[in-house]
Amino acid sequence: MAVRNNPTGRQLRLGAELRKLRERAGLTSTAASQLLGMKQAQVSNMETGRVGVSAERVRTLACHYACSDKALVEAIADMTGDRRRGWWEEYREILPTGLLDLAEVEHHATRLCTAITVHIPGLLQIPDHARELIHQVVPEFPPPDVEHRVSFRIKRQAVLFRDPPTPYLAIVHEAALRMQFGGPDVTKRQLRHLLDMGERDHITVKVIPFAAGSFPGSGQSLFYSSGQVPQLDTVHLDQSHGPTFLDAEAQLEMYRVLLDRWEAIALDVTRSRDLIHNVIRDL
Template structure:
């Protein structure tokens, strides 16, 4: 299987952070290249991570830029040194690169916070529920494409059940619980699965009830990936035209506030679980 034609979003982040370090140091790309003993073109390749960058080079550049944030430097060096091929690479020829990036970021996240208003979070979906959603995709997916996506989605869920499971907080609106994608049987099974999953020690599920107060949201799903250090956090926002990855400092702070304010109007986990089970009984 041939290598990916472009670096993953996670590897691109290394170059983004190196460029930010350089800019904070007040150095141009040409000045940084001279200090490193290379060309400006090679410096551009480093910051774009076109050919990858070594952990040693990350540390050398951090020294040149006078970066004193050692936890950030260590985290970037670890990212640069990690050349492991993840299971998601099996899907490189069958799924869009953004789905591979999503699986990679989930795999490496220190913790995850997600919010959904209309849909059940992907990591908590049953195969039948996911199949019902994929059948409604626009443009339409071929049957084999649907099965690839379901397989990929189920494998992503492994991070919640591994030996050291990822801490996962999901904020779900009651509207999502009452949607009957795939029909009554599929919806009931999905809700029972959701209630059972919420009993895991690493999963916190909180529901915003219909009779709750107002909260900030665009109606789109939001996934907040906590990095090894706060500076390496990432947000993914789903929209009608696809997903968007956000890592600007101001935007990360905005979404932390949005998630905090949404969580503040949720039911407590036990009450959320009770509501899920009542809705399942009513279907």
């Protein structure tokens, strides 16, 4: 089988999950290759996403690795399917790989959640708001690159409109509502769009008011993508140098706790909508 030079984020994650199964079984890659009757390089290539793996091969590996978690095994097996090129591939030579990986994660997620303090979540941004944010990146992007990034961000929002749409929870701090990116007119249109999207049954928008004071993780923004089983969840942190993806069990648990605390101090949906209306009136 041909070896991939540039596996996608999902292919890398599949390989990483196979490595975790092996390591939980207490096997080295050499011992696993002997047990499976294959070369050690084949095991290594599977675990680095450099070669494709069939669903049946995943089940065979899980059997040899004595994994009894059937839900996890089937969820990993499902990751081998749907090998069609996603829409994000048209940006492969244009945008950083991390952004394409983010679109791929969103596409396959069973639920999405964003917790953010100074920006409107990307999945709920209007083009003018997104354009203003992207213009502020240092070093500054040339105009064509700005437009590529704007169009890419808007296309990512398709997960909220497909059938069935992906459930989405957006926890936004009041500071993000009052940041006038693009001026008052753009801000008003952005906040009205936020209200409109929040009326959809699968989208929940909650606001943390200034009055809530300090709270854990207030200095960061995070994106949480749920997989078919909790072990396949992913955390995306938006860094100035590019996106970072986390999937270690301890990391996932920490960010689940943070999200629970953010949601606990946020206003309920009705009071969140009232606050957004108040901000619009203040502009």
